[in-house]
Amino acid sequence: MVLMQDKRNYVYSRQYVVDRLRHLGLSALVEDALHELPEQVDDDELSAWGMQHGVTRDKMISDMGGSP
Numbered sequence: 001m002v003l004m005q006d007k008r009n010y011v012y013s014r015q016y017v018v019d020r021l022r023h024l025g026l027s028a029l030v031e032d033a034l035h036e037l038p039e040q041v042d043d044d045e046l047s048a049w050g051m052q053h054g055v056t057r058d059k060m061i062s063d064m065g066g067s068p
Contacts, residue, residue: 009042012040012042013041014037014038014041017033026055032053033049037049
């Protein structure tokens with residue numbers, strides 16, 4: 001589930017991120033996401049987490065249906 005926080009920043013449920021990672025073929029990151037991400041994660045937190053795992057913010061946001 002994606003919840004809009006404000007006009008510039010979105011909040012995603014951890015389960016949504018996990019589902020998208022599976023859909024994108026990044027299943028190796030699923031366990032990390034389940035253990036490391038909070039129940040709700042915003043764009044900035046998701047970006048920082050992705051960079052730690054070698055996935056750019058633009059790729060994650062774009063692949064999740066947003067615009068970088």
